[in-house]
Amino acid sequence: MAKVHITDLVLRDGHQSLIATRMRTEDMLPICSKLDSVGFWSLEAWGGATFDACVRFLREDPWERLRKLRKALPNTQIQMLLRGQNLLGYRNYSDDVVRAFVQKSADNGVDVFRVFDAMNDLRNLRVSIEAVKAAGKHAEGTVCYTTSPVHDIPHFVALAKGLAEMGCDTIAIKDMAGLLTPYTAYDLVCAIREATQLPIHTHSHATSGLSHMTHLKAVEAGATIIDTCVGAFAEGASHPTTQSLVAALAGTAYDTGLSLPLIEEISAYFKEVRKKYWQYESEFTGTDTRVLINQVPGGMISNLANQLKEQGALDRMDAVLEEIPRVREDLGFPPLVTPTSQIVGTQAALNVLTGARYKSITNEVKLYLQGRYGQAPGHINEEVRKMAIGDLEVTTCRPADLMGDELDKLRGEIEGLAKSDEDVLTYAMFPEIGKTWLQERAAGSLKPEQLLPPGSGSQQECAPHYAADEFKITLHGETYHIKLSGSGRSDSSQRPYFVAIDGVTEEVLVESLNEVAISGNGGDSTPRKAAAAPAAGQKPRASHPGHVTAAMPGTIVDVLVSIGQTVKAGDGILVIEAMKMENEVQAPIAGIVISISAKKGDAVTPDMALVEIQPE
Numbered sequence: 380m381a382k383v384h385i386t387d388l389v390l391r392d393g394h395q396s397l398i399a400t401r402m403r404t405e406d407m408l409p410i411c412s413k414l415d416s417v418g419f420w421s422l423e424a425w426g427g428a429t430f431d432a433c434v435r436f437l438r439e440d441p442w443e444r445l446r447k448l449r450k451a452l453p454n455t456q457i458q459m460l461l462r463g464q465n466l467l468g469y470r471n472y473s474d475d476v477v478r479a480f481v482q483k484s485a486d487n488g489v490d491v492f493r494v495f496d497a498m499n500d501l502r503n504l505r506v507s508i509e510a511v512k513a514a515g516k517h518a519e520g521t522v523c524y525t526t527s528p529v530h531d532i533p534h535f536v537a538l539a540k541g542l543a544e545m546g547c548d549t550i551a552i553k554d555m556a557g558l559l560t561p562y563t564a565y566d567l568v569c570a571i572r573e574a575t576q577l578p579i580h581t582h583s584h585a586t587s588g589l590s591h592m593t594h595l596k597a598v599e600a601g602a603t604i605i606d607t608c609v610g611a612f613a614e615g616a617s618h619p620t621t622q623s624l625v626a627a628l629a630g631t632a633y634d635t636g637l638s639l640p641l642i643e644e645i646s647a648y649f650k651e652v653r654k655k656y657w658q659y660e661s662e663f664t665g666t667d668t669r670v671l672i673n674q675v676p677g678g679m680i681s682n683l684a685n686q687l688k689e690q691g692a693l694d695r696m697d698a699v700l701e702e703i704p705r706v707r708e709d710l711g712f713p714p715l716v717t718p719t720s721q722i723v724g725t726q727a728a729l730n731v732l733t734g735a736r737y738k739s740i741t742n743e744v745k746l747y748l749q750g751r752y753g754q755a756p757g758h759i760n761e762e763v764r765k766m767a768i769g770d771l772e773v774t775t776c777r778p779a780d781l782m783g784d785e786l787d788k789l790r791g792e793i794e795g796l797a798k799s800d801e802d803v804l805t806y807a808m809f810p811e812i813g814k815t816w817l818q819e820r821a822a823g824s825l826k827p828e829q830l831l832p833p834g835s836g837s838q839q840e841c842a843p844h845y846a847a848d849e850f851k852i853t854l855h856g857e858t859y860h861i862k863l864s865g866s867g868r869s870d871s872s873q874r875p876y877f878v879a880i881d882g883v884t885e886e887v888l889v890e891s892l893n894e895v896a897i898s899g900n901g902g903d904s905t906p907r908k909a910a911a912a913p914a915a916g917q918k919p920r921a922s923h924p925g926h927v928t929a930a931m932p933g934t935i936v937d938v939l940v941s942i943g944q945t946v947k948a949g950d951g952i953l954v955i956e957a958m959k960m961e962n963e964v965q966a967p968i969a970g971i972v973i974s975i976s977a978k979k980g981d982a983v984t985p986d987m988a989l990v991e992i993q994p995e
Contacts, residue, residue: 383633384420384604386458386580387621389649390448391423393612396584396680398659400432403827404444406652411451413645418637419455420604421491424448425484426459428717430467434809434816438825442487442801449488456517458491459484462717464503464779465496468808469718469743469960471751471778473785474506480804481510487801493551493580495521497719500753501541502777508545519580520547522571524554525674527712529757532563536570543575549604551580552597555676555716557587561596568600580604584618586670586680591619591627598633609642611649616664616680622646658831673700674707674715675724683724690932690957695731702727702736709763710747711755722747725960732931739930740767742954742961750774796821811936811956924968926988933957935981940990944972952990953977970994 394402407424414422425445433441448457464471466480481492492511496503504520511518520542522535539550550571552559559567568579579602583590594605606618613620625637661684675683687693703715706727713719722743730736746752748764750773764773774781785807790797793806796817806813819825852861921928937954940946946966953964970992977989 383598383602383628383635385621385624385635385637386421386423386604386606387414387417387419388423388606388608388618389612389645390414391425391427391429391460392606393608393617394656395428395432396617397612397615397661397664398653398656399661399684400428401436401656401659402652403437404439404447406655407444408447408451410645410648411448413641413648415452415455417455417641417645421456421458422452423458423460423493423606424452425457425489426461426467426493430805430808434805435812436828438816438819438827440820441805442483442799445484445487445489456490457488458493458519459489461492461494461507463494463496463507465718465752466507466808469721470746471503471782472807473782474779475784475786476789476804476807477506477779478510478513479786479800480807481507482514483801483804485511485514485516489516491517491519493519493521493553495523495551495553495716496753497523497716498713498753498755499523499538500777501538501545503753503779504542505545506779508542508547512546517549518545518547519549519551520545521551521553523714523716524552524559524567525556525712525714526558527757529712532567532570535567536574539571539577540574543577547577549578549580550575551582552602553716554581554583554590554593555714555720556670556674557584557590558671558674559583559593560589561592564593565596565600568597568602572601578603580606582606582618584616584676585614586616586666587668588666591623594619594624595627598628609649610646611653615666654833655830657833669700673703675700675703676715676720683728687728690728690732692728692732695728698731699724699728702730706730709760710744711759712757713747713755718743719747719752721960722752725957729930729962737763737766739962739964742963745963748773751778753778793817920986921988925970925992925994927952927964927967927990927992928987929953929955929957929964929983929985929989930962931955931957932982932984933962935977935979935983935989936961938975938977938979938990939963940972940975942972942975945995946970946972946992955983964989966992968992968994 390407394400425441425448430441433439433444445457461467461481464477466472466477472480484492492507494504494507494511499522508518508520520539522538522542524535542550552567552571564581568581572579579597581594581597581602581604583593583606585591598605605624607613607621607624608618610620610622622639622642625635625639625642628635661680664680683699684693684696687696687699703723706723707713707715710723713723715723722741725741726744729739729741733739745767748759748767749771786803789807790803793803793814796814797803797806802817806817816825933955935953936956939951939953946952946969948966948969950966951963952966955962955964972990973993974991975989976987977983983989
């Protein structure tokens with residue numbers, strides 16, 4: 380019997396799952412020579428959220444990362460995760476963009492393309508797989524494993540047969556949330572092998588604590604490649620430890636033949652690297668059997684925690700995790716993997732943070748309910764669909780069939796900033812942040828987000844110059860736990876603060892009676908009354924029904940109206956990006972737009988009056 384091969388995930392899914400995809404290229408390259416000498420079947424090093432994180436947070440060129448890794452790993456296949464027609468973004472792209480992206484990925488160093496679709500809609504995989512084969516690379520067709528009333532082994536076998544018919548070289552079973560149980564894995568691998576005669580590659584996150592056993596039973600059933608991660612970035616929301624599986628299979632018919640001492644050296648290196656990124660560690664990345672219910676995938680959990688933290692709402696994580704299965708059911712039980720995991724997760728967060736289900740609906744959910752991501756596996760809640768899209772027609776064909784070629788249009792939009800086809804494709808993936816990245820590169824002002832000094836893991840201990848945002852107050856013998864989650868713009872003498880008091884989110888108004896103005900030369904301080912109006916550049920505080928506000932903190936990506944325009948209640952006024960998803964802010968009343976304080980790029984909070992509508 381052939382030995383088992385290993386794909387190690389430390390350069391992509393490992394750090395995506397545990398430190399929100401924040402590892403920088405500079406921390407990957409020094410260990411590449413040792414990684415290259417291990418003898419892995421492949422190293423997953425690109426795709427997934429790495430492209431987004433490079434541009435959005437690390438301010439790196441993701442294509443340059445790929446080229447550097449290719450040079451540093453001459454003897455090992457580089458593998459990437461590709462979202463089919465979504466590529467690495469959160470929407471469907473035209474076929475010409477898909478073909479160009481796959482070709483450029485191959486040209487820059489990708490050998491193995493793991494191609495999946497979040498809906499398991501085979502129509503969304505065909506063009507990507509054709510492009511991989513045309514580039515002469517390895518096409519790994521992927522079945523996204525999940526559980527629901529509409530998912531069973533015959534369903535997954537039918538998907539695998541469809542992938543085999545498209546010419547895939549291997550079949551991956553992608554268990555992104557750790558839901559696959561050992562004996563189900565055995566039956567599933569046996570059934571897919573019999574139906575396709577193709578090598579099977581298994582991928583299972585360790586979140587639920589099942590993945591070691593799942594891989595072992597999959598191997599016994601005939602799987603020949605398994606995904607693991609070196610110990611420093613393994614377990615919990617990540618993957619089973621490479622060393623553990625190598626040891627478990629040693630001396631058997633499935634022996635990997637890999638060197639444990641060498642892998643331990645590599646793990647020791649990454650153990651030190653991980654300390655550098657302590658600020659992205661999350662308490663939600665350990666073993667958590669709740670995943671068997673909420674199904675949040677390993678690659679999403681640390682990012683979701685980080686996004687809620689940025690919203691000042693990390694204390695609402697449990698409520699969001701409870702809401703996710705309800706939203707998933709409303710949307711017809713899609714597998715939770717990018718982008719559907721982000722679509723469902725962000726909508727669940729909105730439902731929790733706004734205090735009302737579907738009070739605010741993201742643009743991506745609206746597109747999903749229109750069929751623009753593909754065919755939902757199960758029945759969609761028609762009441763929710765009606766709330767989201769009204770009487771708009773639902774797409775039943777392959778979504779990309781509705782799109783014309785985009786590449787030339789994209790080149791025109793970014794002309795002068797793009798220096799290569801790769802730059803055009805970066806802009807295509809993320810137009811707003813991609814354009815900003817290209818502009819900053821041209822100006823020589825690209826700077827990565829700040830890494831706080833390493834320490835014991837406590838922000839207060841490591842960076843004492845930061846003001847406390849969490850404390851206890853004792854009043855009349857009662858002690859209250861207070862956590863500050865954000866503040867709004869002052870209006871007259873009052874300033875709103877958003878706090879959690881004993882876990883209950885509240886807005887409090889602080890009125891300053893004697894603000895102190897300190898002269899610039901260190902002279903006398905004199906008490907003064909607070910300003911009677913917002914300072915220049917500040918937005919007024921919402922005070923009446925005609926004020927348009929955001930449902931949650933975010934960034935304005937588009938203003939859809941102009942002063943003097945007549946609008947109806949429910950018309951789109953602004954588009955806000957929050958938690959990587961876009962949310963259209965609608966007019967609360969009918970009337971005439973009389974003022975606009977918001978502009979593209981502004982960071983906003985829920986207390987701000989962004990647009991004012993005067994009733995007719």
